[in-house]
Structures are given as structure tokens and as C-alpha cells.
Amino acid sequence: MIPDNPVGPIKKPPAARRTPKWLTRNEQNAFLREVRGQNNKRDYAIMMLMLRAGLRVHELCELLKSDITMSARAGGVYIRGKGDKDRVVPPNSEVRSALQSYFEEREDESPYVLVSQRSKKLSVRGAQHMVENYRNRTRIEHLSCHALRHTFGHDLISAGNDLQQVAMLMGHYKEDGTPNIQMTMIYTTPGIEDLTAAVESISWT
Structure with missing residues (x-):
């Protein structure tokens, strides 16, 4: 009924910086348990x-068999990244075993690493649809292809790895080809699980 907003001039408190969505350790366990329960080796x-x-x-969808080398204890996944910025990610034991x-x-x-029932190459939409199905099954609302990648970056940082190493593994590069640490810094932003662990760390009980 009034023409002006009486609280309009009042400054709002600063909003917290948005953090990328990643899966907590409990969410990862629930998610992987669901995937393993389907007994689908391709999905895993x-x-x-x-x-x-x-x-x-x-x-993921463009990955060729020839892009992967594996042995019992080592290997490499050659990835054609965004903006022609390629990288090599050494697959850990979990990845090697799954592949x-x-x-x-x-x-x-x-020749492709991942195929579908109807095609010799998995499509981007097919991969997204599969993850959406698991999101519905697990009820993890922020589960997405991008969230899985963000989880990789966050877990690397949480494990104490060097920012330059993480930038290279994530494929974060500047125009001159050097690691873009500034872009990788977003994974250092703590999530609620990290904040909970921080306050619990000083508890005397």
C-alpha cells in the first residue's frame, strides 16, 4: 500500500561466496554402494x-581405448581437454580395477572406452541421463556429472595435495599453458562437512 520500501536503504549482509557442489564422504559411499548394487561394470x-x-x-565420451595405458601399479589416461589443453591423469587403483x-x-x-547398447560411443546425454537415474535412486539432490568432477578436485585438496598438482590434474591451465592455480582455489573453499570437522577438532568431549 505504501509507495516506497522503508528498508530499501539498509545494506544487506554480505552473501557467502557460492561453493561448487561436491559429494561428502558419506554421500560418496551411498552413491557408490548404489552403483555397485546394480552390478553394471560400465556404469561403475x-x-x-x-x-x-x-x-x-x-x-569421458570422447575417450579412446588407445588413450589409456595400464599396468598392475601404474598407467595414464590421456585426455583431450577444453580449449585444446590436453592432460594426462594417472589412474589410481580404483580406476584401473574398474576399467x-x-x-x-x-x-x-x-575404439571408444565407453559404449551404449545402441551405439559404439556413449553420448553426453546418455552419461548425464545415467547419473540422473542414480540421483533419483540415492536422493542426493546435487548429484551430477559436474558434481562428481568437483568431488575429485575437493578430495585432492582435502588430502593435502599441492595446488599446482591439482590444477594440472583438473586441466586448469592459463592461455600460456601454465597451471591456473587461481581457478583451482575454488576447491579450497570449505563445505559444511569441513566446517563441522573444524569445530569438532577443538572439542574437549
Whole structure:
């Protein structure tokens, strides 16, 4: 009824900086338990490549068998990244095991790492739809392909890894080809789980 807002001139408190969405350790456990429960080795390999190697969804779909080298204790995943900024991510034991199990059951001749039932190459929409299905099953509202990649970055930082190493693994590069640490700094922003652990760390009980 009044023409002016009487609280309009009052400054609002500063808003907290938005943080990227990642999965907590409990959410990761619930999510991976659901994926393993489906007994689908392809789905599990897809999740490991995003969650434990940080691949973007389009990088995942473009990945060729020839881009991957693996041995019992080492290996490399050659990734054609955004803006022609390629990188190599050494797959950890979880990724190597998931890929090996998936490759052992493959009988097709597709050169791509990931295939669908109807195509020799998994589509971006197909990967997104699969993750959406798991989001509905687990009821983890922020579960997405991008959240899985963010979880990889956040977990690397939480484990105490050097920012330059994380930038290289995430594919964060400047125009001159050097690691873009500023872009990687977003993963140092604590989530609620990190803040809870911080206050618990000084509890005497």
C-alpha cells in the first residue's frame, strides 16, 4: 500500500561466496554402494573416471581405448581437454580395477572406452541421463556429472595435495599453458562437512 520500501536503504549482509557442489564422504559411499548394487561394470567405470580421475562428461565420451595405458601399479589416461589443453591423469587403483573389469566383459570392436547398447560411443546425454537415474535412486539432490568432477578436485585438496598438482590434474591451465592455480582455489573453499570437522577438532568431549 505504501509507495516506497522503508528498508530499501539498509545494506544487506554480505552473501557467502557460492561453493561448487561436491559429494561428502558419506554421500560418496551411498552413491557408490548404489552403483555397485546394480552390478553394471560400465556404469561403475564411468563413475570412477569422473569421481576418481576428474573427467568432464564430454572428455569421458570422447575417450579412446588407445588413450589409456595400464599396468598392475601404474598407467595414464590421456585426455583431450577444453580449449585444446590436453592432460594426462594417472589412474589410481580404483580406476584401473574398474576399467579392467569393464574391458574384460566387452566383446565389441568399438575404439571408444565407453559404449551404449545402441551405439559404439556413449553420448553426453546418455552419461548425464545415467547419473540422473542414480540421483533419483540415492536422493542426493546435487548429484551430477559436474558434481562428481568437483568431488575429485575437493578430495585432492582435502588430502593435502599441492595446488599446482591439482590444477594440472583438473586441466586448469592459463592461455600460456601454465597451471591456473587461481581457478583451482575454488576447491579450497570449505563445505559444511569441513566446517563441522573444524569445530569438532577443538572439542574437549
